Amino acid sequence: MQKFLIFWKRQIMFKKSKIFFDFYQPLVKKYTLHFFGLFLMPIFWCLAETFAPYIIKIVIDDLSQISNQNDSYVINILVRATTIYIILMLIMEVSLRLCNVIWIQTIPILKADIKEKGITIFQSQNYSFFNSHLLGDLVTKFRSLSHSFEQIFSQVLYGIYPTIITAIIVFCFILSINTFFAVFFFFWYCGMNFITYYFAEKSIDLAGSQARVENKLTGHVGDLFRNTIATKTFWSHGLDKIITEKLQKEDVLISKKLEWLNFRTDSLRSLSSLIMLALMMAFLAIGWQKKWVTLGDFSFITAACFYIRRSAWMSSVQLLFIFKELGIIEESLKDLSTSKIQLNNNLQSKKTGHIVINNLCFGYDNAHSLLKSVNLEILPGDKIGIFGASGSGKTSFLYLLLRFCSPQVGSIKIDGADLDKLSKQNLNFYIAYVPQQTSLFHRTIYDNIKYGNIAATREDILHVSKLANCHEFIERLEDGYNTFVGENGVKLSGGQRQRISIARALLSKAPILIFDEAFSSLDTNNENKILNNILKEEKKSTFILISHR
Numbered sequence: 291m292q293k294f295l296i297f298w299k300r301q302i303m304f305k306k307s308k309i310f311f312d313f314y315q316p317l318v319k320k321y322t323l324h325f326f327g328l329f330l331m332p333i334f335w336c337l338a339e340t341f342a343p344y345i346i347k348i349v350i351d352d353l354s355q356i357s358n359q360n361d362s363y364v365i366n367i368l369v370r371a372t373t374i375y376i377i378l379m380l381i382m383e384v385s386l387r388l389c390n391v392i393w394i395q396t397i398p399i400l401k402a403d404i405k406e407k408g409i410t411i412f413q414s415q416n417y418s419f420f421n422s423h424l425l426g427d428l429v430t431k432f433r434s435l436s437h438s439f440e441q442i443f444s445q446v447l448y449g450i451y452p453t454i455i456t457a458i459i460v461f462c463f464i465l466s467i468n469t470f471f472a473v474f475f476f477f478w479y480c481g482m483n484f485i486t487y488y489f490a491e492k493s494i495d496l497a498g499s500q501a502r503v504e505n506k507l508t509g510h511v512g513d514l515f516r517n518t519i520a521t522k523t524f525w526s527h528g529l530d531k532i533i534t535e536k537l538q539k540e541d542v543l544i545s546k547k548l549e550w551l552n553f554r555t556d557s558l559r560s561l562s563s564l565i566m567l568a569l570m571m572a573f574l575a576i577g578w579q580k581k582w583v584t585l586g587d588f589s590f591i592t593a594a595c596f597y598i599r600r601s602a603w604m605s606s607v608q609l610l611f612i613f614k615e616l617g618i619i620e621e622s623l624k625d626l627s628t629s630k631i632q633l634n635n636n637l638q639s640k641k642t643g644h645i646v647i648n649n650l651c652f653g654y655d656n657a658h659s660l661l662k663s664v665n666l667e668i669l670p671g672d673k674i675g676i677f678g679a680s681g682s683g684k685t686s687f688l689y690l691l692l693r694f695c696s697p698q699v700g701s702i703k704i705d706g707a708d709l710d711k712l713s714k715q716n717l718n719f720y721i722a723y724v725p726q727q728t729s730l731f732h733r734t735i736y737d738n739i740k741y742g743n744i745a746a747t748r749e750d751i752l753h754v755s756k757l758a759n760c761h762e763f764i765e766r767l768e769d770g771y772n773t774f775v776g777e778n779g780v781k782l783s784g785g786q787r788q789r790i791s792i793a794r795a796l797l798s799k800a801p802i803l804i805f806d807e808a809f810s811s812l813d814t815n816n817e818n819k820i821l822n823n824i825l826k827e828e829k830k831s832t833f834i835l836i837s838h839r
């Protein structure tokens with residue numbers, strides 16, 4: 291009993307899980323009417339489905355009541371029964387098809403909404419979130435937000451919900467026949483479900499663990515595929531295999547545990563429900579002898595109980611599936627932060643890029659500090675260089691300016707506004723960044739450069755490409771600016787990728803330009819040309835350059 295209470299507490303906790311409801315509720319709310327329709331239709335087909343064996347009961351009762359069966363009377367009864375049966379089948383078909391139509395009208399759009407919200411939420415996560423998750427893991431989590439929702443919903447709508455409705459209707463029918471058997475049926479049905487729920491808590495835990503391991507495995511496989519150069523140039527298959535095998539073993543172990551739990555639950559439910567069913571049939575036989583029930587009642591109650599027993603078994607399998615999908619969704623949503631900072635969304639009209647850094651302290655963890663009490667003022671138009679040993683914290687300093695990380699102590703202000711309070715749009719308009727590791731999309735060169743400023747014209751794009759000294763090599767490519775660069779620009783050389791990144795940054799016309807080792811893959815000739823172009827063209831911009839040279 292205590293276990294049962296803990297389970298329900300968990301359920302309520304899960305229901306209260308703010309992040310889960312925050313995510314789905316506003317999306318589902320938009321389709322309240324559609325959902326009403328979706329949940330209304332099964333009532334009709336369940337009524338029709340349950341009424342069919344009831345007709346057989348009526349036929350049996352009618353036939354057993356007449357002693358001298360004349361053919362036309364029997365045919366009359368059978369024709370009437372068949373007609374009603376056909377009408378019921380029609381009701382069933384129509385309500386099922388209507389349900390399908392509402393589903394088609396609702397679910398694909400809802401799934402698109404979920405995906406859109408998923409992309410927005412994932413993209414709003416901070417930089418460290420992406421650093422601490424594997425790409426494959428994130429993609430799986432994103433996909434499961436819509437996929438698992440659809441799976442759960444279809445199991446509920448076409449499986450569990452109709453079974454409960456049918457059980458209620460059967461209960462009402464039996465109640466109209468005999469109260470004792472209705473009460474017996476009630477306890478029998480609740481008992482079967484109680485056993486399923488009793489073991490459910492463990493199932494949810496195991497399903498969650500299984501989802502975690504599966505995500506890890508996908509993340510690991512994604513990591514392997516992304517590092518093709520390393521896997522092809524080093525004989526490390528043994529190591530990769532050890533990691534894969536460890537995760538696979540864990541997966542198999544949890545799956546087996548889950549299956550055994552399911553087996554135990556099933557066996558227990560089957561056995562107890564069979565005993566109850568046998569008892570019910572014995573009571574029915576006695577009831578028929580004592581004239582409490584007719585032969586038709588006997589046939590209806592028995593058929594309904596066998597049908598419900600099978601449906602309850604199906605429901606338990608569906609429940610297990612739902613628990614697994616819920617575990618996956620919980621796993622996907624749990625790390626996502628939905629906290630919103632109060633942002634000043636008004637676009638600053640006059641951007642000069644005056645940076646004031648006051649008593650800045652930072653470390654990736656509290657025990658180790660990387661930057662200690664940095665005080666710095668960078669005036670609009672300043673051109674400054676940052677030098678330091680590898681690992682000294684140069685890139686981390688830029689990450690603070692870009693708000694990828696937050697200072698432990700101190701503040702950064704741009705044009706008098708606290709960096710924390712700037713909207714993403716404002717921050718993006720202020721700073722253009724060329725990262726140490728280039729970040730290009732698997733799109734055309736043209737689109738990659740245009741990403742710096744969506745309002746830019748073709749002329750603007752050609753102009754910045756010339757400044758970044760990449761126009762010539764792009765023109766020499768077979769598809770020119772329309773060349774697809776591959777994932778992260780894999781089809782280009784390191785220096786070509788850097789020049790495209792520079793062109794993209796220049797296109798943004800941001801008052802602050804930040805270059806982090808932006809010339810590391812370029813020859814000095816190229817570097818000098820680009821630097822001269824920038825100094826000539828971007829006289830008013832603040833230019834922060836990190837370089838080892």
Ligand SMILES: Nc1ncnc2c1ncn2[C@@H]1O[C@H](COP(=O)(O)OP(=O)(O)OP(=O)(O)O)[C@@H](O)[C@H]1O
Nearest residue numbers: 421654660678679680681682683684685686687726
């Ligand atoms: N996401 C992170 N989480 C934890 N530690 C990090 C993270 N990124 C960097 N570090 C650590 O912070 C320190 C500074 O790294 P940073 O990238 O800022 O150095 P850097 O001066 O830019 O070096 P380089 O010249 O080699 O690019 C390093 O010791 C690094 O291991």
Ligand SMILES: [Mg+2]
Nearest residue numbers: 684685686726
């Ligand atoms: Mg660096």
